[in-house]
Amino acid sequence: MPDLLHYPHGEDAPAPGQALQVAPGVYWLKMPLPFALNHINLWLLEEGEGWCAVDAGYDTDLTRAHWQMLFDGAMAGRPLTRLVATHYHPDHIGLAGWLTERFGASFHISLGEYLLARAVWHDLPGFDVAAFNGHFARHGLPADKLAQFTERGNTYHWGVKQLPPSFNRLLAGQTLALGGSDWQTIVGHGHSPEHMVLWSADKGVLISGDMLLPKISTNVGAWAADPDGDALGQFLASLDRFLPLPDDTLVLPSHGRPFRGIAARVAALKAHHEERLAVLLAAMDGPRTAVDLLPVLFGRMFDLYQTMFALAECIAHLNYLWHRGAVVREQGADGVYRFHRS
Numbered sequence: 001m002p003d004l005l006h007y008p009h010g011e012d013a014p015a016p017g018q019a020l021q022v023a024p025g026v027y028w029l030k031m032p033l034p035f036a037l038n039h040i041n042l043w044l045l046e047e048g049e050g051w052c053a054v055d056a057g058y059d060t061d062l063t064r065a066h067w068q069m070l071f072d073g074a075m076a077g078r079p080l081t082r083l084v085a086t087h088y089h090p091d092h093i094g095l096a097g098w099l100t101e102r103f104g105a106s107f108h109i110s111l112g113e114y115l116l117a118r119a120v121w122h123d124l125p126g127f128d129v130a131a132f133n134g135h136f137a138r139h140g141l142p143a144d145k146l147a148q149f150t151e152r153g154n155t156y157h158w159g160v161k162q163l164p165p166s167f168n169r170l171l172a173g174q175t176l177a178l179g180g181s182d183w184q185t186i187v188g189h190g191h192s193p194e195h196m197v198l199w200s201a202d203k204g205v206l207i208s209g210d211m212l213l214p215k216i217s218t219n220v221g222a223w224a225a226d227p228d229g230d231a232l233g234q235f236l237a238s239l240d241r242f243l244p245l246p247d248d249t250l251v252l253p254s255h256g257r258p259f260r261g262i263a264a265r266v267a268a269l270k271a272h273h274e275e276r277l278a279v280l281l282a283a284m285d286g287p288r289t290a291v292d293l294l295p296v297l298f299g300r301m302f303d304l305y306q307t308m309f310a311l312a313e314c315i316a317h318l319n320y321l322w323h324r325g326a327v328v329r330e331q332g333a334d335g336v337y338r339f340h341r342s
């Protein structure tokens with residue numbers, strides 16, 4: 001598919017521990033991730049005597065070292081006064097506790113994301129590995145894979161050593177004064193419960209988090225605590241909220257390069273999911289579990305870490321079809337759900 005997006009910074013990207021200005025008072029930071037997805041973008045907004053950061057990075061010694069380079073260099077000795085987290089995922093919130101404690105900075109996040117971070121961090125019932133495995137077992141994941149998840153335990157702690165003890169609640173449709181400009185919050189669903197996106201009409205900038213990425217499609221998953229949820233329907237409906245924004249808006253995504261072309265990207269994502277749904281439906285000529293359909297949806301197999309996201313995404317696609325009456329779901333005597341075309 002031709003790439004209809006425009007990347008105004010070309011191949012430029014900030015070096016480790018450096019900041020690259022992408023709009024007046026808005027700076028791009030690129031932090032390492034210890035995964036196949038090897039980086040996350042964070043954003044620094046200049047405000048008066050200090051800085052506001054959007055997202056914090058995954059907690060590793062390397063990310064802390066890169067932040068230290070920023071404190072000593074690009075941040076010019078000015079403190080971090082506020083930290084906004086788009087959502088609870090560890091690559092976004094991992095160092096939020098460390099950064100806010102170090103500077104006495106205030107922490108801003110939606111209620112849904114803060115509580116989910118707490119629930120997962122503290123292994124609350126419904127959010128722990130047992131619940132996670134129960135959900136995946138009902139969708140056909142075999143016992144040997146489930147045992148590997150049990151053995152691995154809570155991986156959220158790997159990248160989130162501490163959470164800020166309190167927060168300032170972000171609401172949808174709020175106007176925040178950050179860095180001398182007004183930023184409007186736009187809430188997104190499907191990737192995480194109450195993902196916040198920030199839009200500044202003055203600057204012509206959208207900080208999109210994981211809701212709008214230029215190259216990869218956002219992971220959309222049905223997880224254990226909301227197993228029958230229509231995450232994909234919610235995600236697709238959320239994308240429509242970006243369509244009224246001017247098409248020359250500079251989108252600052254959490255992964256990949258800043259880009260212009262919101263309408264083209266939203267259209268491509270919708271087409272991608274429609275095509276995947278059609279492929280799934282075509283494969284359901286008899287009862288199939290989500291695990292049976294994984295290679296149909298993705299055309300390849302996965303390692304353990306990727307299986308978790310891929311299976312949650314496959315279930316979200318099946319739930320989408322089920323909610324709309326396109327497929328029937330039946331639970332066998334073995335407790336496993338199987339789907340077939342209605």
Ligand SMILES: [Zn+2]
Pocket residue numbers: 087089191192210
């Ligand atoms: Zn995410």
